[in-house]
Amino acid sequence: xxxxxxxxxSRAHWLLRLIGFxxxxxxxxxxxxxxLKANEYGQLTDILILxxxxxxxxxxxxxxxxxxxGQSAFFGLGAYxxxxxxxxxxxxxxxxxxxxxxxxxxxxxxxxxPALRLTGIYLSLVTLALAQLFPxxxxxxxxxxxxxxxxxxLRYDPPSWTGLxxxxxxxxxxxxxxxxxxxxxxxxxxxxxxxSRVGRSMVAVRDNTTAAxxxxxxxxxxxxxxxxxxxxLAGLAGSVFVLRQTQANxxxxxxxxxxxxxxxxxxxxGGTASLLGPIVGAVVYYRVDDxxxxxxxxxxxxxxxxxxxxxxxxxxxxxxxxxxILLMFVAPFGIVGLAKRIGxxxxxxxxxxxxxxxxQRGGFASExxxxxxxxxxxxxxxxxPTQGGP
Amino acid sequence: MDGSADTADxxxxxxxxxxxxxxxxxxxxxxxxxxxxxxVVLGANGAGKTTTMRAVSGMIPRKGVVRFAGRDISNVSPDxxxxxxxxxxxxxxxxxxxxxxxxxxxxxxxxxxDDPSDDISRWLDVFPRLKDRRAQxxxxxxxxxxxxxxxxxxxxxxxxxxxxxxxxxGLAPVLVQEMFRTLAELNRDTNTAVLLVEQNAxxxxxxxxxxxxxxxxxxVASGDAKEMLDDDAIRKAYLGY
Amino acid sequence: MKDFLQYLFDGLSSGAIYALIAVSLxxxxxxxxxxxxxxxxxxxISAFMAWWLSSNWMPIWAAVVVSMIFAFxxxxxxxxxxxxxxxxxSQFAVAVAAIGLLLGLNALAPFAWKVTVPQAFExxxxxxxxxxxxxxxxxxxxxYIGVLITLLVVATLLFLLFQKTKLGLAMRAVASNPxxxxxxxxxxxxxxxxxxxxxxxxxxxxxxxxxxxRGNVDPSMMLAIFFSATAxxxxxxxxxxxxxxxAGLALGVIENMVAGYQPDIIGQELKGSVSLxxxxxxxLFRPSGLFGTRRVExx
Numbered sequence: 011x012x013x014x015x016x017x018x019x020s021r022a023h024w025l026l027r028l029i030g031f032x033x034x035x036x037x038x039x040x041x042x043x044x045x046l047k048a049n050e051y052g053q054l055t056d057i058l059i060l061x062x063x064x065x066x067x068x069x070x071x072x073x074x075x076x077x078x079x080g081q082s083a084f085f086g087l088g089a090y091x092x093x094x095x096x097x098x099x100x101x102x103x104x105x106x107x108x109x110x111x112x113x114x115x116x117x118x119x120x121x122x123x124p125a126l127r128l129t130g131i132y133l134s135l136v137t138l139a140l141a142q143l144f145p146x147x148x149x150x151x152x153x154x155x156x157x158x159x160x161x162x163x164l165r166y167d168p169p170s171w172t173g174l175x176x177x178x179x180x181x182x183x184x185x186x187x188x189x190x191x192x193x194x195x196x197x198x199x200x201x202x203x204x205x206s207r208v209g210r211s212m213v214a215v216r217d218n219t220t221a222a223x224x225x226x227x228x229x230x231x232x233x234x235x236x237x238x239x240x241x242x243l244a245g246l247a248g249s250v251f252v253l254r255q256t257q258a259n260x261x262x263x264x265x266x267x268x269x270x271x272x273x274x275x276x277x278x279x280g281g282t283a284s285l286l287g288p289i290v291g292a293v294v295y296y297r298v299d300d301x302x303x304x305x306x307x308x309x310x311x312x313x314x315x316x317x318x319x320x321x322x323x324x325x326x327x328x329x330x331x332x333x334x335i336l337l338m339f340v341a342p343f344g345i346v347g348l349a350k351r352i353g354x355x356x357x358x359x360x361x362x363x364x365x366x367x368x369x370q371r372g373g374f375a376s377e378x379x380x381x382x383x384x385x386x387x388x389x390x391x392x393x394x395p396t397q398g399g400p
Numbered sequence: 401m402d403g404s405a406d407t408a409d410x411x412x413x414x415x416x417x418x419x420x421x422x423x424x425x426x427x428x429x430x431x432x433x434x435x436x437x438x439x440v441v442l443g444a445n446g447a448g449k450t451t452t453m454r455a456v457s458g459m460i461p462r463k464g465v466v467r468f469a470g471r472d473i474s475n476v477s478p479d480x481x482x483x484x485x486x487x488x489x490x491x492x493x494x495x496x497x498x499x500x501x502x503x504x505x506x507x508x509x510x511x512x513x514d515d516p517s518d519d520i521s522r523w524l525d526v527f528p529r530l531k532d533r534r535a536q537x538x539x540x541x542x543x544x545x546x547x548x549x550x551x552x553x554x555x556x557x558x559x560x561x562x563x564x565x566x567x568x569x570g571l572a573p574v575l576v577q578e579m580f581r582t583l584a585e586l587n588r589d590t591n592t593a594v595l596l597v598e599q600n601a602x603x604x605x606x607x608x609x610x611x612x613x614x615x616x617x618x619x620v621a622s623g624d625a626k627e628m629l630d631d632d633a634i635r636k637a638y639l640g641y
Numbered sequence: 642m643k644d645f646l647q648y649l650f651d652g653l654s655s656g657a658i659y660a661l662i663a664v665s666l667x668x669x670x671x672x673x674x675x676x677x678x679x680x681x682x683x684x685x686i687s688a689f690m691a692w693w694l695s696s697n698w699m700p701i702w703a704a705v706v707v708s709m710i711f712a713f714x715x716x717x718x719x720x721x722x723x724x725x726x727x728x729x730x731s732q733f734a735v736a737v738a739a740i741g742l743l744l745g746l747n748a749l750a751p752f753a754w755k756v757t758v759p760q761a762f763e764x765x766x767x768x769x770x771x772x773x774x775x776x777x778x779x780x781x782x783x784x785y786i787g788v789l790i791t792l793l794v795v796a797t798l799l800f801l802l803f804q805k806t807k808l809g810l811a812m813r814a815v816a817s818n819p820x821x822x823x824x825x826x827x828x829x830x831x832x833x834x835x836x837x838x839x840x841x842x843x844x845x846x847x848x849x850x851x852x853x854x855r856g857n858v859d860p861s862m863m864l865a866i867f868f869s870a871t872a873x874x875x876x877x878x879x880x881x882x883x884x885x886x887x888a889g890l891a892l893g894v895i896e897n898m899v900a901g902y903q904p905d906i907i908g909q910e911l912k913g914s915v916s917l918x919x920x921x922x923x924x925l926f927r928p929s930g931l932f933g934t935r936r937v938e939x940x
Contacts, residue, residue: 077733077736077737077740132875134676134678134736135868135872135875135920136917136920136921138871139868139913139916139917140917142864142865142868142913142917143911143913143914143917146914150911268744271743272744275741321755322751322752322755323751323755323757324748324749324751327744327745327747327748328745328748330744331741331749332741332745334738334740334741335723335727335738335741338727338730338734338737338741339726339727342730342734457824459823459824477823477828478823479823479827479829482824482825482826483826487824488824490820490824494818494820495818496813496814496817496818496821497817497818498813498816499813499814503810503813506810507810507811507814507822507827508825510811510814510827511825553825557826
């Protein structure tokens, strides 16, 4: 069966885009109209937080071509910024967000400067160092951060103009709205960076600094700014996270290197070569995590399995690690990559033939099926001979 | 020696197909190398000479029959083929740059179970320039010296068949002469058959017993080396004069 | 002077552990070209294995030896089943897989043995309060000396392996020119597996040392050490065993000195930052490390 060919910019294309946009809008906004419980809003908020953190990582990986296992440090930095400003200095919550963003951006840029010199595994090592260092720093400066005890009782009451009360339910609705807004902002920021002329040229020269110099792309500046933006987004996610947790504690897994690895897992599961990948990854991660946590108590589980799983910690993590490794064999481009591959059997977007008016790119739905800067997974795999098929 | 007919040929290749992925480079070639023979395969760039070498030594997947001293090695792994008595000097020499000259030779003797020290001394005597540098890292040797080292390394395994892939590549003419002279001497003194591929092969033809002409993956001519040298058409096409 | 010696003695023992893990990293890197992110966690799992065996069936030294064999198998199988097949697709995917292994092994220890708190580990060396030597006014505990001696023994054995044995020659050959090695009759796949197996074995020794000094096994015990060991391997130039040993010892000593002389600024919590600074300095000024071979970039 030959795939249906749809021209970019054609009416069919716009229809496809509309459907895509509509679906996403529905999924994002319907929680406001369904009467969910407070903890259900909380779950959705958690998913968005993870998605935003994974998005920030995706941006970084896409442009530097290397793995970063240090987003947890910025995540934690944003979290603690919000916590400290609210608790130690009595700030109103909404003003802590811009501070967290700016602070993380600056620190990200500072990290980015030496990182320019690094190739291969070295960037990963520096980010690993950051991730290791952050909890230690939190514990060290305990006067500021509350050390191992942490900071408690962080409460984010909805502002009066929303018409929401200070009840738990309304607070959770408001936090969901905030998380959703930030995620959308993050998505737009990443998307526009990726689609910009600078963004595209960065990808083209990512692995070849000589070509970059010849082409006049200031790789150094772009890489540094990317670090900053990536850090800022992770910090923003952290700020929302600490509010969701209502407390800050250096032992929380997401502030440590294991958290950084989880962000990586989410990014890879969802799919690195796509803008929506992190969101898909976050949903999958959250649901599977939830599922494995409640698995030992499920009625349908055979008794032997139940006995085995009783009191055994870390089932979810073990499953995810195995899944990650398996994915590298089976679907290195994650779920979205797999979906794209399958989708291409049915529908193929073809460029408009020349002379058919200005090549107006942009729009929403097509970008879901266009790669974010091809990450190393995609570029190296595409160097392999493909055995027929799309 | 047993008197079976198969030992007349150290190497017998029939209907060999080989390539890289979807691209087929060799389209069914036949060739033989007899005991103590030096056989040259001539061909232009892209004719498939290196592919032939790799197919014989098992480095790439192939279809067809490859027989070494009567034994079918068509489906045998590269390291087992070496153990059987085939040594391959690859294009570019395949030197172990970080290892010393002496260690390079030792690697060559990997498939043997005895102490290779005597042979190491022997080959260092044959190649005095290598002897001077025996403890140096092989990467510091010149091109010509690395070529000598590669040949010596291959001979350390006491092979019955030596495969040489463009040994003259990148060498100054004087060194090329010396190298071919050495090969001819080795062939005479050690009972090692040689299959040689070369692009520009004036000197190769001079030391060879027989030759094949390979053109885009197929053998177009074969015969006694001296006769082919005398053949004007072949000389003009391949030897340029 | 007494303080200096004290920091030196303490630093040499933590440095010896860094050196052991750094050596594992270098063996893998030289042998197969990868950085094994999971090296520390493999060592941790091996230590858990030793703990489990010694709790139930064997004396501690025997348990450690068996855990080394287990580690060899773990390393070899990982290389053959996971790293090599994935490595044929993409180097990036290998790094991701190694990180997945890090996470997985870290979670596996509590999962497999159903433990949530550190478990007591019998010491390999004399550990009583009185087991120390007095040198220049400083105390050098016997167990610290023991760890250092273990490192030196392991390093010597490795040196002999690589320089004097056929297997070592094969490993060096594959590391130097992996395409040429099969032409000499070397089974490349087997050598790659042995490289990872050997590295994991050395790592297991390191893990046992850590557990012995701590007195317990805990899933998080190798995370910080892995990082410092990587810094040491980088400092020593990733392709040099001697470099890894010297750099590991040096890093341990430097860390201790810095933390000792500046307890307020650095102190115990931020010892790891010393490694971070080392990494940054090395990368900025001498990317090939102190002992490694310089690679020239040709444009």
